[in-house]
Amino acid sequence: MKSLESFIFLDETKDKETLEGFERKDETDTFSKKGKTQNAVYYLISAEYDGQRRAARLKLYDPISDKIEVWYDNTDHHPYCLAPWPLSDSDRKNVEKHSGFKNFEKVTKYDPLFDREVDLTKIVAKDPRSIGGSSSENENIRGKVPKSWEARIKYYNCYIYDRQIQMGMPYKLLNDHLIPVKYQSLEEDRQRLKALVKKEDPEYKEYIFKWFQLLESPIPGFRRVALDIEVYSPVSNRVPDPNEAEEKVIAASLVNSDGQKKVLILKREELDEEQGPAPAGLDVVFYDQEEKMIREIFKILSEFPIVVTYNGDEFDLRYLYNRAKNLKIPQDQIPIHITHRYSSLNYGIHIDLYRFFFNRSIWIYAFSKKYTNNTLDNVAQSLIGKGKIELTAPISELDYSELIKYTIRDAEITFQLTSFDDELVMKLILALSRISKLPLEDVTRQGVSRWIQNLMFAEHRRLNWLIPRSEDLSELKGTSSTESVIDGKKYRGAIVVDPKPGTHFNISVLDFASLYPSIIKQWNLSYETVRCPHDECKKQTIPGTSHWVCKRNKGISSLLIGSLRDLRVKWYKPRSKNTNLSSSKRSWYNVIQQSLKVILNASYGVFGSSVFSLYCLPVAESTAAVGRYAITKTIDKANSLGIEVLYGDTDSIFIKSSTKQQINELSKWSANSLGMELEVDKVYRYVMFSLRKKNYLGVYSDGRVDVKGLTGKKRHTPPFLKKTFQEVVDTLGEVMSQDEVESAKRKIKNIVYSSYIKLKKREYLLEELAFKIMMNKPIEHYRKTTPQHVKAAMQLKEAGNEVKSGELISFIKVNNSDGVKPLQLASVEEADLKKYVSYMKATLEQILNVIGIEFDEILGLTKLETFLWNDEQ
DNA sequence: GCGGACTGCTTACCT
DNA sequence: ACAGGTAAGCAGTCCGCG
Numbered sequence: 001m002k003s004l005e006s007f008i009f010l011d012e013t014k015d016k017e018t019l020e021g022f023e024r025k026d027e028t029d030t031f032s033k034k035g036k037t038q039n040a041v042y043y044l045i046s047a048e049y050d051g052q053r054r055a056a057r058l059k060l061y062d063p064i065s066d067k068i069e070v071w072y073d074n075t076d077h078h079p080y081c082l083a084p085w086p087l088s089d090s091d092r093k094n095v096e097k098h099s100g101f102k103n104f105e106k107v108t109k110y111d112p113l114f115d116r117e118v119d120l121t122k123i124v125a126k127d128p129r130s131i132g133g134s135s136s137e138n139e140n141i142r143g144k145v146p147k148s149w150e151a152r153i154k155y156y157n158c159y160i161y162d163r164q165i166q167m168g169m170p171y172k173l174l175n176d177h178l179i180p181v182k183y184q185s186l187e188e189d190r191q192r193l194k195a196l197v198k199k200e201d202p203e204y205k206e207y208i209f210k211w212f213q214l215l216e217s218p219i220p221g222f223r224r225v226a227l228d229i230e231v232y233s234p235v236s237n238r239v240p241d242p243n244e245a246e247e248k249v250i251a252a253s254l255v256n257s258d259g260q261k262k263v264l265i266l267k268r269e270e271l272d273e274e275q276g277p278a279p280a281g282l283d284v285v286f287y288d289q290e291e292k293m294i295r296e297i298f299k300i301l302s303e304f305p306i307v308v309t310y311n312g313d314e315f316d317l318r319y320l321y322n323r324a325k326n327l328k329i330p331q332d333q334i335p336i337h338i339t340h341r342y343s344s345l346n347y348g349i350h351i352d353l354y355r356f357f358f359n360r361s362i363w364i365y366a367f368s369k370k371y372t373n374n375t376l377d378n379v380a381q382s383l384i385g386k387g388k389i390e391l392t393a394p395i396s397e398l399d400y401s402e403l404i405k406y407t408i409r410d411a412e413i414t415f416q417l418t419s420f421d422d423e424l425v426m427k428l429i430l431a432l433s434r435i436s437k438l439p440l441e442d443v444t445r446q447g448v449s450r451w452i453q454n455l456m457f458a459e460h461r462r463l464n465w466l467i468p469r470s471e472d473l474s475e476l477k478g479t480s481s482t483e484s485v486i487d488g489k490k491y492r493g494a495i496v497v498d499p500k501p502g503t504h505f506n507i508s509v510l511d512f513a514s515l516y517p518s519i520i521k522q523w524n525l526s527y528e529t530v531r532c533p534h535d536e537c538k539k540q541t542i543p544g545t546s547h548w549v550c551k552r553n554k555g556i557s558s559l560l561i562g563s564l565r566d567l568r569v570k571w572y573k574p575r576s577k578n579t580n581l582s583s584s585k586r587s588w589y590n591v592i593q594q595s596l597k598v599i600l601n602a603s604y605g606v607f608g609s610s611v612f613s614l615y616c617l618p619v620a621e622s623t624a625a626v627g628r629y630a631i632t633k634t635i636d637k638a639n640s641l642g643i644e645v646l647y648g649d650t651d652s653i654f655i656k657s658s659t660k661q662q663i664n665e666l667s668k669w670s671a672n673s674l675g676m677e678l679e680v681d682k683v684y685r686y687v688m689f690s691l692r693k694k695n696y697l698g699v700y701s702d703g704r705v706d707v708k709g710l711t712g713k714k715r716h717t718p719p720f721l722k723k724t725f726q727e728v729v730d731t732l733g734e735v736m737s738q739d740e741v742e743s744a745k746r747k748i749k750n751i752v753y754s755s756y757i758k759l760k761k762r763e764y765l766l767e768e769l770a771f772k773i774m775m776n777k778p779i780e781h782y783r784k785t786t787p788q789h790v791k792a793a794m795q796l797k798e799a800g801n802e803v804k805s806g807e808l809i810s811f812i813k814v815n816n817s818d819g820v821k822p823l824q825l826a827s828v829e830e831a832d833l834k835k836y837v838s839y840m841k842a843t844l845e846q847i848l849n850v851i852g853i854e855f856d857e858i859l860g861l862t863k864l865e866t867f868l869w870n871d872e873q
Numbered sequence: 874g875c876g877g878a879c880t881g882c883t884t885a886c887c888t
Numbered sequence: 889a890c891a892g893g894t895a896a897g898c899a900g901t902c903c904g905c906g
Contacts, residue, residue, distance in 0.1 A: 360889090360890085361890075447889065448890060449889070449890055450889095452890080484892070484893090485892075485893060485894090486892065486893060486894090489891085489892055489893090490891090490892090491891090491892080492892080493888095493891070493892030493893060494887095494888065494891095494892065494893065495893090496887085496888085496893060511888095515888085516888095516891090601888095601890080602890040602891085603890080604890075604891065605890030605891035605892090606890045606891085607890085607891085608890075608891050608892085609889070609890050609891070610889085611889045611890085612889090612890075620890090620891065620892095623891095624891080624892075649887065649888055649893090649894095650887080650888040650892090650893090651888065652888075692894080692895065693887085693893080693894055693895080694886070694887045694888085694893075694894050694895075695886095695894085695895075708886085708887065709885090709886055709887060709894080709895075710886095711885095713886090714884090714885055714886070714896095715885065716884075716885070773883090773884065773885090774884070774885085776883080776884080782882095782883090784881080784882060784883095784899085785881080785882050785883075785898075785899045785900070786899075787882075787884080787897090787898065787899075788897085788898070788899095789883095789884090819898090839897095842897090
């Protein structure tokens with residue numbers, strides 16, 4: 001990643017010139033004596049507010065020297081908020097009296113809600129806390145005016161918007177000015193992209209090329225270190241409190257991107273002297289004093305531009321900080337600062353992977369739910385195939401060599417979580433930072449609605465639009481006009497077509513490529529365009545709702561989301577699979593493609609979520625309504641073309657053996673009358689449907705099988721049954737035609753029968769019988785009912801094991817008053833076979849019934865045995 | 874006092 | 889703290905029933 005194509009150095013005063021010397025050649029050449037790279041290109045990775053300097057502080061990463069350069073704002077930018085113009089004399093005086101007040105300015109902005117210009121009072125303050133930092137609103141500047149806008153935006157975000165700072169992008173420092181460095185994309189690429197969007201409006205094209213510029217720019221490699229610490233605990237299995245930090249730090253491990261691995265160990269009286277050499281390639285250092293060891297950790301942390309942890313926000317860095325304070329290390333020698341939720345570093349930036357992997361959107365869309373919970377062990381095991389070292393005793397009781405092995409593994413896998421798949425995670429964070437315009441650290445700590453909010457806010461400022469207050473938005477736009485199918489939801493969502501049960505051969509699945517973003521683009525949906533203030537637009541109604549959409553102006557979210565959607569569908573997704581491109585380019589395109597997917601998938605939902613600052617139900621509702629309109633019309637059209645539709649869900653239709661011409665015609669119709677691309681997504685050799693929606697099994701021509709929604713695939717299903725289910729599925733994958741169904745049925749009966757016998761003979765291991773269900777709340781919060789997994793958790797608690805919210809509870813169905821026993825306390829003998837058989841029946845019949853097999857009929861093979869066994873119970 | 878019909882809660886899934 | 893729609897199993901309740 002270090003040798004890159006040409007940059008163009010954007011300096012307003014000069015002509016564009018090509019930037020030289022970016023490649024790392026001979027280190028002595030490119031480093032000045034101060035350790036600064038000559039002519040350095042820095043990547044902007046962080047922005048904060050510096051309270052002492054009262055200015056924005058940006059952290060710039062130089063990928064050649066691997067150092068952080070700090071740059072303070074020198075453009076005289078100050079915090080502010082907006083208030084009505086004019087302010088009453090008394091309001092003005094009140095504001096002026098505030099110690100943080102700086103000055104008033106009159107500004108004019110465009111108010112998107114009313115489609116007109118407005119005059120506003122810009123209240124400039126000396127520091128951000130004066131605007132809204134006090135605990136009491138009476139003491140804030142924003143509390144002293146009748147109405148305020150943009151008063152709750154963090155200062156550094158505000159700074160980024162106003163100066164149009166591009167997070168994650170290359171910059172140069174020239175006479176202490178921050179100058180963006182523009183990447184010169186390939187001429188042929190620009191032409192190709194131009195051709196793809198030639199029919200679009202110029203305004204829209206501008207967006208496309210802005211994103212393009214951002215996403216095509218080269219990316220640096222990041223020098224970084226992963227940190228993990230171990231803390232002594234007098235009580236085994238209790239994690240020490242990082243806020244108190246009462247116990248000793250007994251070990252720390254560090255793994256860095258230079259390939260070095262280091263373990264720092266505190267000598268303890270109770271342990272025997274270390275014997276033998278340290279493991280190969282591992283630097284082990286023993287310390288007599290904890291303080292010395294911690295100072296050494298601090299020294300290393302201060303050398304790296306990026307520090308990676310797993311839960312360092314809550315634990316490792318917080319513990320080190322408080323422990324250092326307890327050991328009376330002076331504040332200015334602690335390179336960490338903590339707030340109530342985060343822990344960050346003075347020098348570099350801190351990336352807490354726990355937060356990143358915990359992000360629901362990242363879990364689902366970037367990693368396809370590959371990991372099942374967010375522990376380091378599980379995430380690492382699932383993504384890099386290597387987990388934590390299993391503990392044989394509590395950490396505090398391990399001898400030195402065991403402790404070393406244990407702790408270094410944690411740092412290793414933490415590091416590898418950022419390096420696997422060609423640095424996928426680092427690249428994802430960088431790409432998301434560029435798109436959302438958030439600092440890298442914020443991308444990993446905030447949810448997708450904040451990403452989208454931030455990029456939309458930035459766009460408002462760029463256009464000199466007033467960012468609406470959510471109260472005004474809700475009041476003006478009102479609520480929804482449709483009724484949801486599910487009780488308690490705010491509006492009606494997508495359509496699911498009843499499937500035609502049975503086995504259907506030669507099935508094509510057609511779908512709309514990113515349906516909702518397409519709708520948002522095509523129908524000009526945005527909070528300011530839906531129910532806009534113009535009378536003439538009221539005729540342009542949204543089908544199935546009482547809403548209308550603006551004809552005069554282009555919607556801001558329509559432009560932003562639409563352009564991102566088209567770039568993903570037309571450019572990045574195909575390019576990520578284009579084998580003519582170099583693998584490193586493909587890998588970056590794939591990262592972009594995935595990042596866009598994460599954002600696009602949430603782009604409709606945020607408008608229906610009250611936590612989103614531009615929450616606007618009519619937008620979400622209109623999007624869903626147009627979706628229903630599109631799929632309904634498509635099904636009608638398909639039928640009129642003689643295409644049989646077997647099933648459909650939201651944006652897809654499953655159609656029976658149709659000719660290419662039929663499909664082409666439907667697709668052409670969709671493009672012309674709906675303005676949306678309907679394409680063949682999958683082709684199945686055959687599909688099996690039951691009467692259930694969101695449940696099917698589809699077999700591809702190469703024998704791969706898609707299983708959707710069936711119980712046999714769900715997380716909580718006991719492994720023994722999952723396995724049996726999988727064997728049945730595999731058998732179905734071998735079926736080539738209708739004639740082969742019969743022989744598969746025989747095979748399946750055998751599979752089910754032998755599994756049943758094995759169950760009955762209690763030959764399955766206890767773990768194979770365990771149901772695993774997530775406990776989403778603490779035990780005490782289950783007030784209304786006590787589900788089985790919670791009963792199991794209660795028994796565990798009774799037995800002295802702590803059970804926390806978010807844990808996956810494993811339990812066995814038994815014949816006691818609770819009906820369950822936690823795995824840890826149960827034995828195979830106790831398993832309630834009757835319940836297991838009935839669960840097995842319910843799970844397998846979802847498939848068996850479709851091909852005409854009765855579960856009981858399989859058991860009937862041993863009627864006598866069954867009878868006897870039932871009798872025993 | 875017990876069982877079936879029903880509703881509501883909870884989890885996991887699909888798009 | 890993106891959304892709504894669907895399935896499934898169990899908990900708890902109501903009602904009928906000499």
